[in-house]
Amino acid sequence: MTLTKNWLTRAGLALTALAFSLAAWAEPPHRWQLNMGKGVTQTSHSAYDLHMIAFLICCAIGAIVFGLMFVAMWRFRKSRGAVAATWSHNTMAEVLLTVVPTLILVGMAWPATKVMLRSADTSKSELTIKVTGYQWKWRYEYVGTDVNYMSSLKRNSDEARRIGSGVDPYSVEHYLLDVDRPLVIPADTKVRFVITSEDVIHAWWVPELGWKQDAVPGIINDAWTLVSQPGVYRGQCAELCGKDHAFMPIVVEVKPRAEFDQWLVAQQGGTVDAAAIAANMPATTVPATTVPAATVPAATVPAATASSTSAAAASNLN
């Protein structure tokens, strides 16, 4: 008995250690990463599963098709004395090669549709955050509070990335994937994002949350997430938005609920900075309850703000 127990304990310890090292290794993105990360939400798990289903089906079909080709290239070489047949038709094969792929496609479309139906529902969220893209930073507003702030590329990355900076990117922690003020969200809470832009189109993407959503000026898109595992998750703008498109990362810090509540209170308690920004902002245009699931072509975005910003952006470039 003791022996068995001992063995079990050891195996358990070894497994834990392995899992631990795998977890550390698995934190994406990592060097030599070959596959999509599984992420930390149900949405990202679904995306990963569908990706793997499609990938494996493609591998199987590829093995058959390329296998046949290589057999043909070997067996039916003229140099091995192959004599060409003259057939050019086979109704049975042609019907099968239409029907079987159709069935495979249905097999892929079915689970994908189920996931889409489930993911589209942004209702019953407990917190709404408005994300606004700017050239080249993000603004996060906690709807219903006066907490809102800009989040832009961290200074050490910003200095290192310039031509002739003399700084080795390898020496900068989280090079180009770090910001001055991350977005903070609570764990185990359904958070809804309403996403728009003040100048050109951006896209808000954190791979581990499992989706990206375009930030389009004049339109408000929405999306949601529910992360149970506290941690820091990194992403980047995914839609070309001008010269510094590569330099507007996204960092999401997921805090346990209680810690988040404290953080939010502290923010509201009014760092002068946040209050000042809030005073300049238009009142929130998207009450959390009234936006339908899809997009709202928002004539509701105050025209004055939008035009002044884009004019400013344009004059910067010209």
Add this chain to the structure above:
Amino acid sequence: MAYANATHDAGHHDDHDHKPQGFVNRWFYATNHKDIGTMYLVFSLIMFFIGGAMAMVIRAELFQPGLQLVHPEVFNQMTTMHALVMIFGAVMPAFVGLANWMVPLMVGAPDMALPRMNNWSFWILPAAFTLLLLPLVLFFFGVGGGGPAGGWTLYPPLSIQGGDSVAFTIFAIHMMGISSIMGAINVIATILNMRAPGMDLLKMPIFVWSWLITAFLLIAVMPVLAGAVTMLLTDKFFGTSFFNAVGGGDPVMFQHIFWFFGHPEVYIMILPAFGVISEIIPTFARKPLFGYQAMVYAIASIAFLSFIVWAHHMFTVGMPLGGEIFFMYATMLIAIPTGIKVFNWVFTMWEGSLSFETPMLFAIGFVIMFTIGGFSGLMLAIVPADFQYHDTYFVVAHFHYVLVTGAIFSIMAATYFWLPKWTGRHYNEKLGKIHFWLSTIFVNLLFFPQHFLGLAGMPRRIPDYNVVFADFNLWSSIGGFGFGLTQILFAWILYDVCVRKRGIKATDQVWEGAHGLEWTVASPAPYHSFTTPPVIEDRMLAHGDVTH
């Protein structure tokens, strides 16, 4: 036999016949389909190297993390111009060149139906590309703000933030569109009206079929693109608000219109490739094409489906759920006709008598690597997974597999396949094979690791990246330089045959397994061919027997 003798005589006669004297007369006033085809192909090769040079700049900057060579705004100009030059300057004109050379020869017509318009549709192109490239060239001499930098997709509001180069780009696109439409009208008029007696529609070579369908796609979508860019032009310079939210417009509307053009456009670049491959594989398998009619219908259904899948390029733009589901299903459907084509090529090879001259190598490379691009395309159709793939290097890998190892490999295959007919000489077979193997190795080193980069989370169109992406970017860049250098060998092989006049004399049939009217005329093809319509016997045709 009587027929063969007649052509031979005609060939001898034509050799001394009526070539316009003098450079200007021959080329600027060209109305001969072979001369115009040659000019298209040479133009395309030049653009291939210009667009390739831009790709080299991109890969050099991405060689390692950090910015070393170019500023981000220059990098964005490189990605934008690389795409525009390759799509409108290299791939499309190459296929039009092939159509000019081969369609009349394949259907037994003396020339294209509208020779003067043919001249015009080619000569617009150099003007269009001068206009397109001018801002970039001036920029290198310190004049102006450079070329367009908003991506070849020209999404507003970003694209109209650029300087006056927007106007250059838009007018260049207008001109390319006019050129393409005239070329397409010419192809349709030739195929529908000038086929030799006996060349029924369902006896035409697949290459001719693929071009007939492509030409209709061109006529359908180039005006759509012209409309979209014209609205951009007025938004930028005349204060309209088609795509400006502040003025009541909608930036997403541009994307819908653009991709309504853009998706058929990708088939414009691949359908003629299907045609080329369907000519080459039966030739070197010495066996008729499997399922000829199915191939024709597959091309037609792909063309139809190409009009109803456009929004799969914009799944993350915030579409209603029903729209996303529709576009996902429609996109997945394309896999069926495409699959039929791939299976049919494989079955054509089955029980054939295969030999592996350079055109066949490129054709087999095409089938395998285009299929890999098709697989990643199918994966991209799955909406929830696309939310992860979209706008990453996974997409970049996907469309380069279908465009480089797809479209461009087929153009190279076609060049080697028909070069002996064009010049009367065989290219250097050994160098051709080296060209194939180097291209294949390097192109996979170039684009395969980009799948990994995209899956790991590297967005496309960025000049600098986190160090975790460094390793595969290094591989990719090495592959890119290798692929680029290998194409100098391609240019040398062509120069060797076309200018130095080296190489073994080609017979009229050129390839042992070649069937079709184009192989019944002399090599090199006489300046005027089929001045009287040939009498066609079924055995001369690749697809004579279509009774089943």
